[in-house]
Amino acid sequence: MEWGGSDYGNLLMQYCFTTRYEGVSQAPFDSLNLAFHVGDDRSNVKENRARLEEKLGVSKLVFMDQVHGDTVVLVHTGDESPTCDAMITNVKGIGLAVMVADCIPILFYDEVHHAIGVAHAGRTGSLLNVGQKTAQTMAETFGSRMEELKIWIGPSIHVCCYEVGIEVTKGFEKALQVKEGKYFLDLQRYNQEAFLALGVKREHIEISDVCSCCNADYFSYRREKQTGRFAGVITL
Incomplete structure (x- = not known):
């Protein structure tokens, strides 16, 4: 797992992006499938x-x-257990999880107002600006300021592997690469630029260089079709 954390007064924030290992599921979901x-x-x-809850030390995930x-x-x-694609909270002891297998898991942290959030940003969610709406909802709910918000864009399919048909490229023109007549989307760049436009500081946006399709340590729908889901998790 990829771990991180921060102390703020008596409050501890921690986050992680799981891999496909250290679980009990059998193939093709081997082994830490969370879905x-x-x-x-x-x-x-x-x-x-x-097992993930125990490792995080939280009772509610x-x-x-x-x-x-x-x-x-x-x-x-x-x-x-809401039907949605983003969650926020400021309650200590609660962990929020977003499951993916190529889509982008986005984590949010406001250390000033002690608040966290997660968003599930695939192609559709990115076009709907789910990540940006999460940041704006944190501002409306907790008073979060964009220049103070910290954001992690986790392991996900990168432009090297994300080939799409021309019919789904509308709206992504600035995040589109064309190679030998084929179309590839850079959703990491698309979301980063949208956050910057909101006023989030560039140095507060951390983008994982892991492509879930290239790296077999992660579940990938594009690579495997029938497969499990890994997660981005953040807790207070």
């Missing part, structure tokens, strides 16, 4: 989630029913 909806045995997924939309949900108790 129920992909066809894996539910008992294995429950065990994998429990909230997962979303992700639908490639732009709805942002405020988590109050940690018992929620």
Whole structure:
């Protein structure tokens, strides 16, 4: 796993991006699959989630029913299981998780107002500006300021592998690369530029150089089709 964290007074924030290892699921979901909806045995997924909770040291880890939309949900108790593609909270002891297998897991941290968020930004979510709406909702809800917000754009499919048809390139012109008549999207750049336009500082945006399609340590729908989901997680 890729880990990080920060102390702020008596508050500890930590985040991680899981890999496909250290779980109990069998092929093709081997081994730390965190998603129920992909066809894996539910008992294995429950065990994998429990192992992640234990490693994080939290008792409540909230997962979303992700639908490639732009709805942002405020988590109050940690018992929620919302249908949405972004969540925010300022409640200590709660972890927020976003599951992916090529889409971008985006994590947010406002250390001034002690608030966190996650967003699921695939091609559709990026075009709907789900990440930017998450940042704006944190501003409206917690008073977060864009220049203070820290953002992690996690492991995901990169432009090297993200070939698409021309019919889905509308709106992505500035994040499009054309090679030998083929079209490739750079969703990391697309989201970074959108955050910069909001006023987020460039030095506060960290972009993982891991391409989930190239790197077999991560689940990749593009590479494997039937596969599991890894996650970006952030906790207070």
